[in-house]
Amino acid sequence: MKLSILIFFCFLGPILAAIGRYDSSSSWSSESHEGRGSHGHGHGHGHGGRPRPPRPPVGPRPPREKTNCPAGWMLFKRPQGNWCVKVFVGQFNHFQSETNCVGQGAKLTGLQTDEERLKVAGAGLQLIHQNGFQQSTLWLGAKRKASCPTIGICAPKDAFEWTDGHTTGTDGFGWHPGQPDGSWRNGFGHEDCALQFLFASGTTSQVWPGFIHGQLNDRWCQYSDNNSRLYACGKLAT
Template sequence: MRLLSLLLISLFGITVVSGFIVGGYGGGRSYSSSSSSEEHGHGHRPPRPRPPHRPRPPSPPPQRDPECEDGWMSFNRTAGRWCVKVFYGGGLAQYNAEELCQGQGATLTGLQTINERVQLANAGRLISNANGGGLAEIWLGATRRAGCNRRTDCTPLNTFQWTDGHTTGTAGMFWPGPEPNSVWFTNWGNQNCLELQVSAADGVAARHGYPHASLDDEHCQKDQARLYACGKLAK
């Protein structure tokens, strides 16, 4: 009898425990540990959208060294590459030659070095010979300094100054004999402009017996110079 009572108590205890587990805490619903927290809005957030792809800006084009136009001589100067060309004018006053240079986007050039002076004179010889030959002069960009009205007022290298805005110094100057002689004409005044003398061939003297590629001061109004030299910075 006692044994039977113990068995009934054991069965009754198991039944109560099972009902407690199945029924939960009296709420009538089962609890599952597999319930996803995403159902309650606490799951992993969706990935943020990536910003739209922006193409990289194109690389700037490589910088090219300034160049002179075809037919223009090129000289390296402190202010940049200097382009020079000698033109045939057929007889021009200095200010007419300057106007023609400005039409080329240039100005009458000075002479920075001995090399520039000789190269311009040689180019002038070729152009002069192609247009009848003989002696010729090239108008340059220079003007007489104030206070240098007579030959004895200033030394030859200090008598003139360059006007192109880029030529400096006196290394490109070469005065023969009595030049610059400052000849004064009543109607024209002093010789305030500058020419480069050109001979017809090697071993032949230029005008007045001066050497090829030498300088001569001249009246700006004189319209017998057949050539002029323009200069400008390379682009």
Template sequence: MLRHLPILLILVTPGYCMFRPQSPKQQCVDPKAYFSVDENQSRQSYNEENDEFFHVEENLEVSQNQLIQRDMVQESNGNCEEGWKNFKRPSGKWCMKIFYEDSITQSTAEQRCQAQGATLSGLQNQLESLYVTYTVSTHIYPSTGSIWVGLKRQTSCEKVGLTRNCTWATSFLWTDNSATGTHGLGWACNQPDNARNRSQNCATLTASYTGSVLGSQTALLDDVSCDFDYVKMDRKDRDIKAYICGKKPKA
């Protein structure tokens, strides 16, 4: 029986949270998300995302023409390594790759990225956010879950919720030294609220074939504890399923 992959169609309303004024009391409208299944995409698209952590090819022989062809393909991908996707940012080219692993902490995800010569990636804009969300949603379908991204709460905002000084735009900073600005800060409504004893210093992106998961909207950010155990807290539908690594391309 063919495995049907969901097509993510997100219609953004004018009241979309990430574009709301920088006021902690500002109300926002939930974005409406519609999902459909396309049989033609079964067994297609995103096969390249089925990555192994360790993949070794022995006795691989390639001709000079193959090497030249590979170099041309790599150059068209911004000189990113095979399996990594190139994104153009104001700070320069950036290579991103999604890795899949359940129930890991933010620090473990960061260690995994560093083993790849990378770091947890931030999100420059909503194009990157939707790419990551769609890719993960199709990979884990019909499951749902969360994705670690490179975003940490500022020290000055660690013990407070949304305030005049700690807003949706200023409470968190990108940690990858590449993402800039606030266009990638697509927070779910009323987030980041720093609930649960004021210890939500990390952030995840929600991935799902539905509009929301346990109250967290698909394709939007939510602040969470860096070692939050979704399964233990009976929130397994939002358990960590993946993390996104990023690094600069080869020179």
């Protein structure tokens, strides 16, 4: 009997020790889990419980700069919008040249800057050489202001205005000294339109002494002769 009781307690001790270790492990696991849960909960409110501010709205994209011109047309960059220009060959007066430009979806062009004036003169010079001309005039989109019919009433750069509806300013009015003089001719009236003198030499010509290649002059709008061979059209870039 005593031997049986002794054997019983020998087995009971290890069992009770194992149960104690299990309870201790379960308690630690529970506390650890709660600690992690508490830590994770706190992390979710890292902004002090306030929602994140909304992202600022994305602004509209700036408009694409229009730089496309038809083949053979020059691109002139202007602050009010880019402009395409081409010089054409043809013996016409001012009105006929304007009609031809309209057929190109354009108008007789003005000259925004002195640089544009020189570039148009350069394009005209190439056509003079290609066609074997010695000199030519080139019609532009400019007309005399009604308030400035003759020389001396207005300053030279204020006597005319551009007519293409796009060109601005007066920097492109590179007149020959003493022009525009507004000469009068029976059946024509005053010289109310503007053209550019172009010479095969790129400098001067004996036909018009004193004039320099690329300078502007006023002329009767209805006038056309053997030297009226060029005109320049302009339209908006796309």
